[in-house]
Amino acid sequence: MSIAELKAVANAIVAKSKGVLAADESSPTIKKRFDSIKAESTEENRRRYRELLFTTDEIERYIGGVILYDETLRQSTRDGVPFARLLSSRGIAPGIKVDKGAKALALYPGDKVAEGLDGLRERLAEYKQLGAKFAKWRAVIEIDEKNIPTAFGIRANAHALARYAALCQEVDIVPIVEPEVLMDGAHGIERCEAVTAQVLEAVFAELDAHCVVFDGMLLKPNMVIAGKKCPQQAGVAQVAEATMRCLTRYVPAAVPGIVFLSGGQSAEDATDHLNAMNAMGAHPWQVSFSYGRALQAPVLAAWKGQESNVAAAQKALLKRCRLNGLARDGKYTRAMEAG
Numbered sequence: 550m551s552i553a554e555l556k557a558v559a560n561a562i563v564a565k566s567k568g569v570l571a572a573d574e575s576s577p578t579i580k581k582r583f584d585s586i587k588a589e590s591t592e593e594n595r596r597r598y599r600e601l602l603f604t605t606d607e608i609e610r611y612i613g614g615v616i617l618y619d620e621t622l623r624q625s626t627r628d629g630v631p632f633a634r635l636l637s638s639r640g641i642a643p644g645i646k647v648d649k650g651a652k653a654l655a656l657y658p659g660d661k662v663a664e665g666l667d668g669l670r671e672r673l674a675e676y677k678q679l680g681a682k683f684a685k686w687r688a689v690i691e692i693d694e695k696n697i698p699t700a701f702g703i704r705a706n707a708h709a710l711a712r713y714a715a716l717c718q719e720v721d722i723v724p725i726v727e728p729e730v731l732m733d734g735a736h737g738i739e740r741c742e743a744v745t746a747q748v749l750e751a752v753f754a755e756l757d758a759h760c761v762v763f764d765g766m767l768l769k770p771n772m773v774i775a776g777k778k779c780p781q782q783a784g785v786a787q788v789a790e791a792t793m794r795c796l797t798r799y800v801p802a803a804v805p806g807i808v809f810l811s812g813g814q815s816a817e818d819a820t821d822h823l824n825a826m827n828a829m830g831a832h833p834w835q836v837s838f839s840y841g842r843a844l845q846a847p848v849l850a851a852w853k854g855q856e857s858n859v860a861a862a863q864k865a866l867l868k869r870c871r872l873n874g875l876a877r878d879g880k881y882t883r884a885m886e887a888g
């Protein structure tokens with residue numbers, strides 16, 4: 550393991566004004582996204598869409614890394630340039646999603662655990678050859694009205710995240726550790742904060758036990774936010790304060806960056822929340838983004854699967870990247886959405 554190399558890659562991904570574009574939708578997930586714009590999810594259409602994203606002019610000013618799916622890491626532009634090579638040549642680190650999705654946790658009805666550890670060492674070796682500089686593993690934590698997640702459900706996910714992170718660092722791939730407390734449900738912001746706290750505490754205890762070097766990883770958490778079905782939604786300042794309070798308590802200062810997921814927030818809300826957190830002042834880590842839907846929803850809506858809409862779709866992507874780049878500095882305002 551080269552801690553210097555891990556640190557250099559992690560720091561470059563969250564350099565000033567920069568964050569991550571999560572374009573690692575699995576085939577079933579991208580099909581859902583394509584269904585919503587009435588585009589067919591063929592391998593060639595997925596390739597065309599990802600080419601649109603990765604060839605957008607100037608995104609390298611705001612994007613330090615792109616997370617790819619297995620299929621995408623093996624694909625190329627229409628001119629035959631592998632996507633990983635294209636991104637690297639633009640100064641953007643290519644990354645790879647390596648978990649195989651959340652499955653029911655046996656004997657714990659309601660809890661889920663992400664699978665994909667078997668054979669991961671071999672898969673990472675291949676992904677490294679294909680150009681991946683970092684990886685991502687997403688653990689999904691659902692909240693219900695009563696006792697989900699259980700303490701054991703949290704522990705099982707934390708353990709798997711730490712096994713994954715150690716395997717990544719063994720071969721100098723930066724692990725993005727993603728414990729996502731879902732915003733589905735009717736719970737209030739207080740319950741989200743309590744569960745997120747438990748999850749982060751368990752995750753860092755396991756990472757430590759597995760000898761993962763905090764300086765050579767990135768954390769991709771949820772923001773602390775009320776459930777989507779909760780009648781009482783928190784304001785921007787409340788979300789920013791609760792999220793920073795929770796992370797300051799549980800995330801070691803040695804971690805170079807926090808890259809939030811958007812989790813179903815609107816593109817504007819995700820930018821606003823990121824901005825408010827950065828406007829609070831200096832934090833121990835870079836406070837950045839690793840958005841999927843909050844970067845891509847406007848792009849898909851503009852593209853609609855049509856070649857004639859590529860320029861408009863790229864414009865929509867650059868706009869979201871630029872506004873989130875400003876939010877990295879606390880310099881975004883809602884009024885900028887009109888521009």
Ligand code: 13P
Binds near residue numbers: 573811842
């Ligand atoms: P969202 O920003 O759409 O939540 O996606 C981020 C991600 O990578 C989820 O694993």
